[in-house]
Amino acid sequence: QQQVKQSPQSLIVQKGGISIINCAYENTAFDYFPWYQQFPGKGPALLIAIRPDVSEKKEGRFTISFNKSAKQFSLHIMDSQPGDSATYFCAASWAGTALIFGKGTTLSVSS
Amino acid sequence: KAGVTQTPRYLIKTRGQQVTLSCSPISGHRSVSWYQQTPGQGLQFLFEYFSETQRNKGNFPGRFSGRQFSNSRSEMNVSTLELGDSALYLCASSTQPGPTSYEQYFGPGTRLTVT
Numbered sequence: 001q002q003q004v005k006q007s008p009q010s011l012i013v014q015k016g017g018i019s020i021i022n023c024a025y026e027n028t029a030f031d032y033f034p035w036y037q038q039f040p041g042k043g044p045a046l047l048i049a050i051r052p053d054v055s056e057k058k059e060g061r062f063t064i065s066f067n068k069s070a071k072q073f074s075l076h077i078m079d080s081q082p083g084d085s086a087t088y089f090c091a092a093s094w095a096g097t098a099l100i101f102g103k104g105t106t107l108s109v110s111s
Numbered sequence: 112k113a114g115v116t117q118t119p120r121y122l123i124k125t126r127g128q129q130v131t132l133s134c135s136p137i138s139g140h141r142s143v144s145w146y147q148q149t150p151g152q153g154l155q156f157l158f159e160y161f162s163e164t165q166r167n168k169g170n171f172p173g174r175f176s177g178r179q180f181s182n183s184r185s186e187m188n189v190s191t192l193e194l195g196d197s198a199l200y201l202c203a204s205s206t207q208p209g210p211t212s213y214e215q216y217f218g219p220g221t222r223l224t225v226t
Contacts, residue, residue, distance in 0.1 A: 032213040043115070043201050043217035044154070089154065096208045097167050098144065098156035099215060 006102025019077040021105045023090035030092040038087045080109045115218030129190040136204030143185040148199040197225045
């Protein structure tokens with residue numbers, strides 16, 4: 001019940017295309033859903049986050065879509081660029097406690 | 112504002128030894144969490160400290176321990192190292208735990224290799 005399931009494991013997208021990464025959770029007590037971006041040799045960087053009272057949040061080319069009834073949330077990267085090539089992690093937490101991470105998605109944007 | 116700093120960045124230890132890793136949070140942040148990242152298990156929560164007190168603990172053996180100092184700096188210790196402890200150890204800081212502030216910012220990590 002504490003798991004966050006992330007898919008796909010890897011993703012190849014053409015430059016300018018849309019990258020979509022999906023996550024699903026079971027614990028309905030989760031109330032914070034962030035996405036992190038990690039480049040090789042670096043720590044994860046907070047990209048964007050959403051609370052369950054909002055169905056969508058957009059920041060620049062990054063959008064989180066949240067479906068509370070389906071217990072799913074996704075990250076959309078519009079106009080994907082080679083510089084977006086990284087590993088993306090979804091996560092969830094409850095009341096500010098430990099982040100539970102998905103297994104990660106390796107995104108490659110080809111030019 | 113400086114980010115989360117972790118020292119050392121790289122460490123090689125032998126099985127059976129112990130190791131101490133250090134983390135300095137972002138200025139003004141009082142909560143520090145530690146995570147272990149491995150290719151097989153991904154990112155897993157170790158423990159969280161706030162005001163020098165352990166607030167939350169993940170599912171790791173007692174060989175893993177930590178502490179936090181009055182200046183919010185934190186250390187984690189792993190005793191009797193095993194090969195499986197080889198991982199990237201990440202520290203994350205936030206202003207404080209609880210529902211008013213969830214954002215956690217990660218440091219670059221300490222790469223521990225156990226031989």
